[in-house]
Amino acid sequence: MMVHTASLGAILCLASVCAAANFPILLNITSPLTLAVQPLCGALNSTNFTEINTGINLSATRTIVAFGDSWTSNGANGTVPLPPIMWPPSPSAGSRLNSNRRATNGFIWVEDLANTLSAKLLNYAWGGAIIDNFAWNTTSPANKTGVPRTDFVAETSLFLQQGRFLDALIPSQTLFTVAFGINDEGQFEIGGGDWVRATNTYLDKLGELQAHGAKNILIHGMYRSHSNPNALQNEVFSYLRQSKEINGTNFAFVNLERLFTAIQNNPSSFGYSGNPTCLVSSSTSVGGCSSPDTSVFWIPGHPSSNTHRLISEYSIAVVNDCLVG
Ligand SMILES: *[C@@H]1O[C@H](CO)[C@@H](O)[C@H](O)[C@H]1NC(C)=O
Ligand SMILES: *[C@@H]1O[C@H](CO)[C@@H](O)[C@H](O)[C@H]1NC(C)=O
Ligand SMILES: *[C@@H]1O[C@H](CO)[C@@H](O)[C@H](O)[C@H]1NC(C)=O
Ligand SMILES: *[C@@H]1O[C@H](CO)[C@@H](O)[C@H](O)[C@H]1NC(C)=O
Ligand SMILES: *[C@@H]1O[C@H](CO)[C@@H](O)[C@H](O)[C@H]1NC(C)=O
Numbered sequence: 001m002m003v004h005t006a007s008l009g010a011i012l013c014l015a016s017v018c019a020a021a022n023f024p025i026l027l028n029i030t031s032p033l034t035l036a037v038q039p040l041c042g043a044l045n046s047t048n049f050t051e052i053n054t055g056i057n058l059s060a061t062r063t064i065v066a067f068g069d070s071w072t073s074n075g076a077n078g079t080v081p082l083p084p085i086m087w088p089p090s091p092s093a094g095s096r097l098n099s100n101r102r103a104t105n106g107f108i109w110v111e112d113l114a115n116t117l118s119a120k121l122l123n124y125a126w127g128g129a130i131i132d133n134f135a136w137n138t139t140s141p142a143n144k145t146g147v148p149r150t151d152f153v154a155e156t157s158l159f160l161q162q163g164r165f166l167d168a169l170i171p172s173q174t175l176f177t178v179a180f181g182i183n184d185e186g187q188f189e190i191g192g193g194d195w196v197r198a199t200n201t202y203l204d205k206l207g208e209l210q211a212h213g214a215k216n217i218l219i220h221g222m223y224r225s226h227s228n229p230n231a232l233q234n235e236v237f238s239y240l241r242q243s244k245e246i247n248g249t250n251f252a253f254v255n256l257e258r259l260f261t262a263i264q265n266n267p268s269s270f271g272y273s274g275n276p277t278c279l280v281s282s283s284t285s286v287g288g289c290s291s292p293d294t295s296v297f298w299i300p301g302h303p304s305s306n307t308h309r310l311i312s313e314y315s316i317a318v319v320n321d322c323l324v325g
């Protein structure tokens, strides 16, 4: 069993709020779950996206740069993350006083990956993020009713402004992870929009990252199948196949739908029991289940921290098992 220990001094005293000081924080990273599914490796010439690794070497990875939404965000937004401390009734591990939190009850998958590899993590993901605000009527700055969100455009822009000051970003030692689509599907279903624009922006941003040295790119396919995100993922796969050929870019494609379908079909084989989703809402832990360690989701639609561990393990399995020459 591994237990990480950290001592936290006097935390923070505001005028009326003074947190208890000088207590040890024990972060129990023991998980009762096991990864009970193997990747389904495909071929580089596949017309549709398929699980593959064209040359990413995790042993060489010293830095991870992450882009995405609440499934990937640790609340850092390009800075140093706060530790995953729970402050009930807030269900989101991290800060007590601002939104620098995780949509889960512990580490998120890309932190687990970084911890496993002892790599530095630069995380630009943010909750609710989409690919391109201008793609959807509900988020378009061109639409007077639109409410823009963080998008892949903004995340890339922030990384390009400050990432090089935070790390040497040695191409062969840096892994870029990208996971978008679920919120795009959500916004599209609400108010319509333009998948061609979203797709082009996704590929443009990959190109911009490549132009700035990205040689190793890991993509997450969405955990549920929807026709538009599937088509997007086919385009991303096909673009990265060309990248491999033209630019020598190594890429891995991890299909989370395969993992989550396997979990849904046979949760007990992974060690899950009880409620598939622990909490009743995203805003409070009150009324939640008593078995978060064996729940698939913690907040509705958001994996529990132990499921995040499986996502990390599954991503590693794809990279290790699906390597093509
Ligand atoms: C850590 O978690 C495991 C699995 O849930 C549990 O068996 C163990 O007792 C926990 N250890 C501590 C120190 O809380
Ligand atoms: C991919 O290549 C294999 C041989 O390596 C071939 O058998 C297969 O038909 C090809 N598939 C496509 C879609 O081109
Ligand atoms: C992967 O990286 C490690 C560490 O740099 C290196 O020792 C190993 O040879 C690399 N493997 C391949 C297949 O390049
Ligand atoms: C992330 O940080 C950048 C730069 O400080 C800031 O402009 C942006 O608003 C932040 N995003 C969020 C969602 O806080
Ligand atoms: C603005 O968005 C709404 C849906 O949120 C849509 O019905 C309307 O057509 C959009 N207007 C324009 C000018 O795109």
Ligand SMILES: *[C@@H]1O[C@H](CO)[C@@H](O)[C@H](O)[C@H]1NC(C)=O
Residues within 6 Å of the ligand: 135, 136, 137, 191, 192, 193, 194
């Ligand atoms: C949404 O945006 C598209 C263009 O991006 C437009 O054609 C459409 O009319 C808009 N409104 C709805 C409700 O889809």
Ligand SMILES: *[C@@H]1O[C@H](CO)[C@@H](O)[C@H](O)[C@H]1NC(C)=O
Residues within 6 Å of the ligand: 047, 048, 227, 230, 231, 234
């Ligand atoms: C390939 O992707 C297209 C578009 O998403 C889809 O219609 C088709 O069923 C997929 N084919 C296979 C074999 O999955």
Ligand SMILES: *[C@@H]1O[C@H](CO)[C@@H](O)[C@H](O)[C@H]1NC(C)=O
Residues within 6 Å of the ligand: 206, 207, 208, 210, 211, 212, 239, 242, 243, 244, 246, 247, 249
């Ligand atoms: C190749 O890399 C350049 C940047 O150096 C990028 O703009 C372009 O999109 C890449 N093309 C492919 C097919 O990967």
